[in-house]
Amino acid sequence: MAKEVKPVFSIPTCDSCSKPAILEQAYSGRILCSEHMAKSVRKKIGKELRNQLKLPRDKDTTIFVAISGGKDSAVLLDSLVDRLGQRPDVTIIAGTVDEGIDGYRPPSLQCAQELCDRLGVEFITVSYPELSFKEMDEVATRIPNLTKENKQAPRMPCSYCGVFRRQGINHLAKKVGADYVALGHNLDDMAQTVLMNVTNGDLERTLRLAPHTTTPVDGLAPRIVPLRWIPEQEIHLYALHRDLPLHHEECPHAKGALRWRHREMVAQMEADVPGTRHGLLRMADNIKQLRDQVIDLGGAKARPAPPTPCVNCGELTSAKQCKACDLRALMND
Ligand code: SF4
Numbered sequence: 001m002a003k004e005v006k007p008v009f010s011i012p013t014c015d016s017c018s019k020p021a022i023l024e025q026a027y028s029g030r031i032l033c034s035e036h037m038a039k040s041v042r043k044k045i046g047k048e049l050r051n052q053l054k055l056p057r058d059k060d061t062t063i064f065v066a067i068s069g070g071k072d073s074a075v076l077l078d079s080l081v082d083r084l085g086q087r088p089d090v091t092i093i094a095g096t097v098d099e100g101i102d103g104y105r106p107p108s109l110q111c112a113q114e115l116c117d118r119l120g121v122e123f124i125t126v127s128y129p130e131l132s133f134k135e136m137d138e139v140a141t142r143i144p145n146l147t148k149e150n151k152q153a154p155r156m157p158c159s160y161c162g163v164f165r166r167q168g169i170n171h172l173a174k175k176v177g178a179d180y181v182a183l184g185h186n187l188d189d190m191a192q193t194v195l196m197n198v199t200n201g202d203l204e205r206t207l208r209l210a211p212h213t214t215t216p217v218d219g220l221a222p223r224i225v226p227l228r229w230i231p232e233q234e235i236h237l238y239a240l241h242r243d244l245p246l247h248h249e250e251c252p253h254a255k256g257a258l259r260w261r262h263r264e265m266v267a268q269m270e271a272d273v274p275g276t277r278h279g280l281l282r283m284a285d286n287i288k289q290l291r292d293q294v295i296d297l298g299g300a301k302a303r304p305a306p307p308t309p310c311v312n313c314g315e316l317t318s319a320k321q322c323k324a325c326d327l328r329a330l331m332n333d
């Protein structure tokens with residue numbers, strides 16, 4: 001007679017119901033099934049939206065949602081439509097900046113369009129050449145020569161792309177008269193940015209970190225980041241739970257970027273000491289809060305200097321000429 005085979009592993013069950021768990025939150029000690037994971041994600045987004053998005057009673061609000069075809073911005077748009085889509089005083093418009101990256105951007109644009117069609121949201125795009133920037137594939141091939149001729153020229157494609165993309169998002173937000181710009185940064189992204197700013201000794205950037213609800217930059221629609229407390233892994237699980245159309249590929253120019261090093265570092269630290277990501281983000285919040293308290297006490301100097309229009313393109317900048325114009329000139333020389 002065949003021996004009874006006992007299972008070696010037993011699947012843990014959710015700590016809120018008896019269904020099989022799909023997620024173990026080391027940082028909170030919770031074990032969750034798909035339904036309760038989704039509930040926890042929705043709850044966190046709801047709380048952040050209440051804190052970050054202040055809808056005036058006497059006028060309509062337009063929210064521009066920067067989407068990429070990837071999971072984070074898909075969850076962001078889906079959640080905003082779910083919560084605010086029925087409100088007659090709120091208009092949600094989504095858009096993507098097309099950097100000109102062959103094999104990566106075209107399929108992700110398709111996913112972004114599909115998501116918008118499904119949610120009934122208007123979808124707009126702008127390409128780098130439309131903003132008088134070179135396409136990223138061309139930038140990447142020209143970097144070795146550029147850095148040979150000019151020691152100051154950035155060495156990584158992302159250093160160009162990040163600057164151009166910010167202008168692209170500003171351009172689209174301005175085009176639709178946005179009152180808010182929503183970005184899909186998750187907890188891992190935010191923690192990496194905080195760590196990068198710390199290792200650069202860059203207090204200014206830490207103070208300028210989104211959300212901008214309490215410290216709007218004059219002339220720019222405040223950025224909101226409703227996913228900022230949700231780990232990347234949970235966003236991914238939630239996107240699958242919602243069956244959202246997703247583009248999974250990584251950008252071919254991402255390798256070697258400094259962010260990757262910080263990504264690895266934050267992931268390693270989180271694995272060793274769960275809660276590290278939350279700690280980094282809380283640290284940035286505390287610094288921002290301290291600045292707000294100093295301003296409240298009359299320390300006007302603690303207020304970030306208001307940006308002024310770039311002498312060349314009119315975009316707001318803290319220097320005479322904006323970074324995008326510097327890089328554009330470098331590329332066109
Ligand atoms: S990884 Fe770098 S080059 Fe690629 S889209 Fe992002 S910022 Fe641009």
Ligand SMILES: [Zn+2]
Pocket residue numbers: 014015016017018019032033034035036
């Ligand atoms: Zn459950």
Ligand SMILES: [Zn+2]
Pocket residue numbers: 310311312313314315321322323324325
């Ligand atoms: Zn400029």
